[in-house]
Amino acid sequence: MYNLDDNVVRILEVNLKNYKNISNGTVKMASIQNIEDGIGDILGIYGQNGSGKTSIISAIRIIQDMFTGKSLPEDIEEYIMYGQNESQIDLLFYIKNGDKRYKVKYKITLLNNNEDTFIKEESIDYWYKGNINDDWDRVKGLIRNVYNNNNIFPKYRNDELLKLYDDENDFIVNKKMEFKDKKSMIFSEELIDLMNEKSKVIADEYEILSILKHYAFSNLFIIDNKRLALSDANIVLPMNFKNYISNENISMGVMPIGLDKPTYLPRKAVNEIKTSLHASNKVISEIIPELRIKLKELKIQTSKSGDEEVLVELLSCREDIEIPIRYESDGIKKIVAVLHLLIAMFNYKSMSVLVDELDSGIFEYLLGEILEILEQRGKGQLIFTSHNLRPLEVLNKNNLVFTTTNTNNRYIKLKNVKTNNNLRDMYYRDLILGGQDEVIYDKTNSAKITRAFRKAGE
Numbered sequence: 001m002y003n004l005d006d007n008v009v010r011i012l013e014v015n016l017k018n019y020k021n022i023s024n025g026t027v028k029m030a031s032i033q034n035i036e037d038g039i040g041d042i043l044g045i046y047g048q049n050g051s052g053k054t055s056i057i058s059a060i061r062i063i064q065d066m067f068t069g070k071s072l073p074e075d076i077e078e079y080i081m082y083g084q085n086e087s088q089i090d091l092l093f094y095i096k097n098g099d100k101r102y103k104v105k106y107k108i109t110l111l112n113n114n115e116d117t118f119i120k121e122e123s124i125d126y127w128y129k130g131n132i133n134d135d136w137d138r139v140k141g142l143i144r145n146v147y148n149n150n151n152i153f154p155k156y157r158n159d160e161l162l163k164l165y166d167d168e169n170d171f172i173v174n175k176k177m178e179f180k181d182k183k184s185m186i187f188s189e190e191l192i193d194l195m196n197e198k199s200k201v202i203a204d205e206y207e208i209l210s211i212l213k214h215y216a217f218s219n220l221f222i223i224d225n226k227r228l229a230l231s232d233a234n235i236v237l238p239m240n241f242k243n244y245i246s247n248e249n250i251s252m253g254v255m256p257i258g259l260d261k262p263t264y265l266p267r268k269a270v271n272e273i274k275t276s277l278h279a280s281n282k283v284i285s286e287i288i289p290e291l292r293i294k295l296k297e298l299k300i301q302t303s304k305s306g307d308e309e310v311l312v313e314l315l316s317c318r319e320d321i322e323i324p325i326r327y328e329s330d331g332i333k334k335i336v337a338v339l340h341l342l343i344a345m346f347n348y349k350s351m352s353v354l355v356d357e358l359d360s361g362i363f364e365y366l367l368g369e370i371l372e373i374l375e376q377r378g379k380g381q382l383i384f385t386s387h388n389l390r391p392l393e394v395l396n397k398n399n400l401v402f403t404t405t406n407t408n409n410r411y412i413k414l415k416n417v418k419t420n421n422n423l424r425d426m427y428y429r430d431l432i433l434g435g436q437d438e439v440i441y442d443k444t445n446s447a448k449i450t451r452a453f454r455k456a457g458e
Contacts, residue, residue, distance in 0.1 A: 025410030040378035047403025067216035241276035331361030351380035359388035
């Protein structure tokens with residue numbers, strides 16, 4: 001049907017309804033024109049604490065879990081806004097696969113019935129065109145799954161999918177099992193495998209499902225605070241990598257390396273990390289002079305399965321001095337953890353990288369330099385949240401989104417920004433004086449805070 005590595009997928013838009021503390025919120029991200037021109041996309045999300053920045057990252061994480069056959073998070077009921085029993089996430093993607101182009105909307109509705117939280121409904125709609133100069137076809141419903149119905153909608157899609165199964169009852173059983181496990185039926189491994197196996201008996205547009213599944217597995221990387229918290233505590237550093245040895249030989253993953261003590265890793269994983277560090281050190285030595293990161297092999301043993309394991313330790317090297325990386329700053333550990341993904345985003349148009357609190361521990365001027373380079377020369381997609389305002393001085397205004405205090409309109413882009421405006425200064429001014437259609441900051445009262453500090457100490 002298609003070559004999975006001969007396509008580009010970008011997130012165009014995220015819409016949230018009754019999700020965490022967001023009644024309604026829309027964030028528009030990538031540009032279709034940029035994708036067609038081979039240009040990357042970058043988006044920074046800014047706002048006060050607790051205003052919905054991380055919610056965008058966590059919502060995309062849920063969609064990634066659905067596409068890759070994982071279950072909903074164990075605490076999924078906490079993702080539904082207080083006082084509501086339903087929450088909705090929908091993502092709009094752009095897919096370029098050879099000469100074929102799709103806009104694809106995946107929508108999932110979560111329901112809490114006071115006993116459990118589960119997937120109430122999920123659906124995929126799409127628009128198609130065969131050439132960049134063509135008009136988009138009218139929207140079509142590819143597939144819709146409703147939890148309390150044995151059928152898939154629309155009916156003719158259900159009839160198409162039933163033909164894939166030797167026994168129609170297997171389809172119903174598969175549907176019920178995915179519901180029980182709180183997984184996506186649309187992206188179930190069994191269904192996708194059958195589609196690929198019997199691709200000649202179903203419509204071409206079902207390739208959308210395999211493309212999105214491949215994208216979620218191989219080209220979408222999400223770095224959240226849960227993963228990096230262990231590195232801040234000097235327990236584990238999550239090394240993220242994607243190595244392009246050749247067009248046919250691509251490896252990727254996240255490998256946790258112990259910080260408190262050396263770690264045993266499979267030989268293959270050690271080789272992959274060394275490959276990524278070889279590339280990362282080319283950049284690290286430029287942004288932090290004389291610094292190199294080294295994976296030192298301490299001991300080799302054979303595992304119970306008969307495979308070679310290597311005891312390794314991650315070292316920070318300056319000239320002839322080598323120290324365990326746990327003694328470096330949190331900022332350097334953060335750079336080491338995410339840098340190879342930023343390199344992949346810079347070089348490959350198929351990569352999407354999301355980083356929550358990208359600025360954490362990183363010197364603000366260096367952060368601005370890195371983001372400016374990625375905006376101007378990067379080929380993939382980068383979405384990040386930040387509190388550091390330095391990027392506001394270097395990034396295009398169209399690549400920045402700001403949270404508001406209005407839960408019904410949680411995300412906006414600043415208006416009335418002129419080409420000679422310093423966006424950082426303008427944002428500061430709007431925080432204090434207003435000037436946008438929505439309030440972007442709940443003002444504090446210094447006198448009341450002072451009194452509260454005094455009373456708290458009594």
